[in-house]
Amino acid sequence: MSLEVINSPILALIQDKGRFSYSSIGVTSSGVMDEYAYNIANSLLGNELQSNIIEIAFSNIIFKASKDTKIAITGAKCEFFINDISLDTWQTYNIKAGDIIKIGKILSGSRVYLAVFKGFNIKKEFGSNSTTLKEKLGGLNGDKLKKGDILEFKSSNSFFNKRLKKEYIPSYEEVLNLRVVLSYQKDFFKQEEIDKFFSNTYTITNEFNRMGCKLHGEKIACDIEGIISEGISFGAIQIPKDGKPIILLKDRQTIGGYPKIASVLNIDCFKLSQCKPLQKVRFSPISLDEAQEKVKLFYSSFI
Amino acid sequence: MDFKVASVDSIIIYFGREISQEISLKVKKAYKSIMALKDESLIEIIPSYNSIFITYDIFTYDFVSLKQKIERSITFNSLRQDDEKIVSIDVYYGVEVGFDLEDISKKTSLSIEEIISLHSSKIYDVYAIGFLPGFAYLGNVDKKIAMPRLSSPRKKVPKGSLALADTQTAIYPQDSAGGWNIIGKTAMELFDKSLDTLSPLSGGNRVRFNPITKEEFLKQGGIL
Numbered sequence: 001m002s003l004e005v006i007n008s009p010i011l012a013l014i015q016d017k018g019r020f021s022y023s024s025i026g027v028t029s030s031g032v033m034d035e036y037a038y039n040i041a042n043s044l045l046g047n048e049l050q051s052n053i054i055e056i057a058f059s060n061i062i063f064k065a066s067k068d069t070k071i072a073i074t075g076a077k078c079e080f081f082i083n084d085i086s087l088d089t090w091q092t093y094n095i096k097a098g099d100i101i102k103i104g105k106i107l108s109g110s111r112v113y114l115a116v117f118k119g120f121n122i123k124k125e126f127g128s129n130s131t132t133l134k135e136k137l138g139g140l141n142g143d144k145l146k147k148g149d150i151l152e153f154k155s156s157n158s159f160f161n162k163r164l165k166k167e168y169i170p171s172y173e174e175v176l177n178l179r180v181v182l183s184y185q186k187d188f189f190k191q192e193e194i195d196k197f198f199s200n201t202y203t204i205t206n207e208f209n210r211m212g213c214k215l216h217g218e219k220i221a222c223d224i225e226g227i228i229s230e231g232i233s234f235g236a237i238q239i240p241k242d243g244k245p246i247i248l249l250k251d252r253q254t255i256g257g258y259p260k261i262a263s264v265l266n267i268d269c270f271k272l273s274q275c276k277p278l279q280k281v282r283f284s285p286i287s288l289d290e291a292q293e294k295v296k297l298f299y300s301s302f303i
Numbered sequence: 304m305d306f307k308v309a310s311v312d313s314i315i316i317y318f319g320r321e322i323s324q325e326i327s328l329k330v331k332k333a334y335k336s337i338m339a340l341k342d343e344s345l346i347e348i349i350p351s352y353n354s355i356f357i358t359y360d361i362f363t364y365d366f367v368s369l370k371q372k373i374e375r376s377i378t379f380n381s382l383r384q385d386d387e388k389i390v391s392i393d394v395y396y397g398v399e400v401g402f403d404l405e406d407i408s409k410k411t412s413l414s415i416e417e418i419i420s421l422h423s424s425k426i427y428d429v430y431a432i433g434f435l436p437g438f439a440y441l442g443n444v445d446k447k448i449a450m451p452r453l454s455s456p457r458k459k460v461p462k463g464s465l466a467l468a469d470t471q472t473a474i475y476p477q478d479s480a481g482g483w484n485i486i487g488k489t490a491m492e493l494f495d496k497s498l499d500t501l502s503p504l505s506g507g508n509r510v511r512f513n514p515i516t517k518e519e520f521l522k523q524g525g526i527l
Contacts, residue, residue, distance in 0.1 A: 020358075023347045024334075025502045026436040126501060135436050137496075184307035184315070228322060229431055229440075231349030231356020233310035255351050255433035263310035291311040292361050299362070 001067040003101070003116065005149045009061035014120065014139040014151075016052045019128035023254045029234070030130035030138065031250050033210060033273035034111055035266075036170070037075035039302045041115035044072045044092050044162045049302055051119035052129040054145065056103055056112040061145070063101045070094055070117040070156045071101065074164070076109025076172065076274060091163030094156075109172040109274040117156040132251055172274045175201065178247075179286040179294075180237065180262035188223050188259045189239075196220060197261060198283055202245065206277045210251040213272060215281065219243030222259045229257040235264035247272065265291055267298045304333075304377070306370045313347075313358040314369060324443070326353045327430050329379060331387075331506055336377045350506050351431040352440075389426060389509045392474070392489050394465050395520035396422070399527050400488035401465070407450055407484060421445045422486065423512045427472065429504060437476035437494030437502040441510050444470045456482035463488045463525070465512070476502070487512075490525035 005012075015038075018031025032038040032055055042051050054061075059078060073080055073089040080087050081102040087093065089112070095101065103112055122129050122140065131139030140149055186194060202217035222239050231254060232238075238246045238258035247264055248256075249272075264272070265286065272281065286294075305317040318333065319326035334350040337357070344363035349356040359369055396419040398404050408415050427441035434440075449470045457480065460466070464475045466483035475481060476493035494502055504510065521527070 020347050022436075022501055023349050024432065024506060025500070025504070026433040026438055027501065028436075029347060125496075135494075181308065181311055184309065228352045228354075229433065230315060230351045230354040231309075231313075231347075233313040233356070233358065235310055253433060254349055255356075255431055263313075265311050288308055288311065288366065292365065295311050295361060 001069075001153055001155050003063040003065055003151045003153070005061065005145050005147055005151075006064050006100075007060065007062040008147045009056065009145055010058040012054055012056045012061050012145040013131040014052055014122060014129050014145070015055045015131065016129045017050050018250065019126055019130050019132075019138065021127055023231070026254050027126070027135060027137070028132055028251050028254060030128070030132045032113070033250055034075055034113070034270045036270045036298075037111070037113045037274075040090065040164055040168075041072040041074040041113045043302055044074075044164065045070060045115055045117050047115065047117070047119055051115065052122060053119075054114045054151075056114065057110060059104060059106040059112070061103050065095045065097060065099045065101065067097050067155050068095060068157070069153055070158060070161070072115045073103070073112065074115075075111050075113040077107045078112050079104030079107065088163075090169050092161045094159060094161065110276050111273060116151075116153045117158070118154050121152040121154070134251070170271070170274070172271075175280045175282065176268075176271055176275060178264045178268045178272065178281050178283050179291065180264050180283050181288055181291050182262045182285055183237075183260045185227070185259050186261060189220065189261055190223065193220050193222070194261070197245075198285065201280050201282045204275055204277050204279050204281065208275075208277055210249060212249050212252060213247045215245045215247070217244070220245060220261060224259060226257045227259055229255045232256050232260075233263050234266055235269045236260045237262050237264060249273065265295060267295055304374065306366075306373075308366060309356060312361050313356060314366065315354050315356045316373065317354050319353045322352050322430065322442075324428060327428055330355060332379050333377045334506060337373060340372075340376055349433075351433070387507055387509050389511055390503055391511045391513050392491055393515045393519070393523065394423070394487040394489050394512045395517055395525060396465075396487040396514055397517055397520075400461075401486040403450075403453075403467075403484040404486050407448065407467075407486065410450070411448060413447065418448055418486070419514055421448050422467075422472070423514050427510045429506050429508050429510065430471070432502070432504065432506065435476055435479055435494075437504065438473055439493070439504045439510070440471050440473055442471045444472050446470065450484045452482040453484065456480055460485060461488070461526075463490060463493075465489060488520070488525060490520060490523035
């Protein structure tokens with residue numbers, strides 16, 4: 001009872017919510033980059049929200065099913081086929097033994113999510129299935145998915161399919177507004193530098209991966225070169241010596257010594273995860289209270 | 304203790320503004336107290352030189368209630384290090400694996416034997432773990448052998464290399480680029496999936512380096 005990978009995908013990783021208990025010894029939290037697409041996929045299938053999923057970047061992966069099941073596809077807009085029939089995403093499909101599932105080109109956005117009914121049967125490693133390549137932890141043997149990999153699952157005999165209402169399907173094209181909570185380290189930046197940060201538009205560079213996102217644009221000057229290394233939050237915006245902001249994401253280092261001007265709301269980092277190099281972002285401030293309300297609203301909608 | 308907002312769902316607590324043994328000890332005591340809460344709403348807890356970073360469940364706490372909870376839980380009484388377990392790490396300090404030993408010897412006018420003796424006669428505190436999983440920042444190294452980082456980092460420092468930068472010392476748990484001075488090598492695994500704790504080191508340890516011969520190093524599986 002499995003899906004078999006029958007081509008060589010560029011970057012497809014088993015992920016879940018993340019691995020949190022080992023950050024004190026330097027193990028990154030990892031986890032899905034876009035929790036919106038992840039939670040929707042699991043919700044559509046009636047799965048537990050912590051279930052594992054396949055995160056597909058740079059497109060092109062083909063599976064063959066050995067048994068009936070149900071899958072959900074969410075995230076980036078992509079070419080999606082079951083047995084060469086082109087289909088829409090953000091919904092579930094019944095799969096029969098022998099079916100070929102293909103995700104082709106990504107058309108907009110950058111990460112596609114494929115979940116299976118009840119999740120894949122993969123033993124967790126140190127509390128999570130999340131794959132971190134640099135630590136060789138999680139997934140199947142700590143590696144990305146390769147041709148010939150077999151992903152086991154429990155068979156499904158539920159026939160009802162679900163789709164997400166159109167108005168909830170995100171579009172990934174516009175200039176992204178990232179809401180930020182200003183940092184306790186903002187005092188290391190002069191007011192005119194903070195004004196610059198909020199009034200300019202920044203461009204996403206090629207240095208954009210699961211660890212972080214480097215931006216190009218108006219340089220931000222900091223009064224100090226570094227701080228004593230300390231724990232770093234998801235979404236923290238570091239200002240290194242070159243003045244170009246770096247937003248830290250799921251596979252970030254656990255500690256670091258660059259000053260931080262602000263931190264992006266996690267729910268906006270999920271949208272950032274679907275952006276591409278050359279896309280534009282801007283920043284706007286939000287109070288901690290308002291930010292927590294927004295984040296609670298996000299997570300409450302999946303319970 | 305100085306509590307600051309780090310992000311929508313995380314805080315950072317400062318115990319001082321510089322790197323010192325005293326502040327590090329406070330961090331360790333506080334970390335122990337926080338861990339003893341076994342509170343599942345504290346999702347990530349990362350101690351470092353002078354701070355503890357915490358990601359929390361915002362459905363359970365807000366900034367104020369979390370601050371109160373943690374303030375009440377922390378005790379600094381008996382600020383002693385005696386109860387910390389000392390981990391002994393066997394090291395081969397040889398020029399084949401300690402690429403910068405000869406250079407340090409020239410710069411300090413100390414013999415290689417003197418450098419080894421100064422480095423291995425101290426018991427070091429773990430100030431922080433990070434950069435790579437299992438990479439522990441240990442201090443403080445005797446000022447006589449303190450060395451600035453290399454002006455251009457090596458593209459590949461071999462796994463197990465014992466390194467020195469300023470008054471800190473560390474072992475590279477895996478092959479990595481790195482700018483620290485290399486003075487020896489261990490066969491011990493510092494990031495090991497067969498351990499429940501993933502690493503033999505934690506913030507609550509102290510570390511001693513035990514010089515061994517080339518023969519012993521090779522017998523332990525060391526690679527030159």
